[in-house]
Amino acid sequence: MLVFFYAPLDADQGFVQKIFYLHVPMAIVALCGFVAGGAMGIMHLRTRDQSWDLRSYVTIHISVILAVGVLVTGSIWARASWGHWWVWDEPMLVSFLIVFLLYATYWPLRFSIEDKEKQSRYASVFAIVAGAFVPLNFAAVRMAEQFTHPQTGATVGGGMPPKFALTFAVAFIGMTCLFVTLCKYEMASKHATFRLRALKRKLAGDDDALAVGSRSAAPQL
């Protein structure tokens, strides 16, 4: 509501700039999610607690879903602003695509390792390395001033006008809340699945038979 009825139209881009309130918070939350996944990977390696691996897995999963949204909405915005769906010499777009493709290898990596202990350890190392790459990549793009990403809310004096800033802040908080809710939702689903499996094994009285052959990319508690 704020985006369409409160925030004023951008002087340069007009109505198309409304994509900014969806695209940018989604990108920031996705990138923060990747970094948080790395931090959870550190916690997993330090404590050897499998629940940290699960948290890292779920955080990266939701971040990748948001990253798909970022790429698609960014592409639409690029088409409206530049007349092209994708611009290969735009560092922000290409760097985000690289980050997305990097994280797309997370599931094949997990699935390729059969031993659960090894799988979670290697996945945590991946999450840490990739998580550290994200801010470095972002900083590198910021330093590359050869090309410019579409700037919005630009005023003569610089900075974002208060109405833009408030709308953006609300959109960012909303996106963060959505991210946390989806993470909690998926965590609850995964916990329920694990408890059910454990209960089934207990009832069947055949732990080893069910444990063998349960190859999956998802962490097991």
Added chain:
Amino acid sequence: MLPALPLDEAGKYVAGAYLIFLALLFVYVAIMASKLSKIEREVVEISQLVENRSQPAEADARVKEPVG
């Protein structure tokens, strides 16, 4: 950068971006809902297993009770 698009043309892009986001969210929620329904089926399966196990045990206990 191109000059600002007129509202009728820009509206299509803005609506497209927001609808795609909603569609993505909807697909995710639908997948999670199917997973939850699978969990629900498994709960029913387990509760039936528990019931089947407890019924013979109760019948055995009744047989062992002294009559009269």
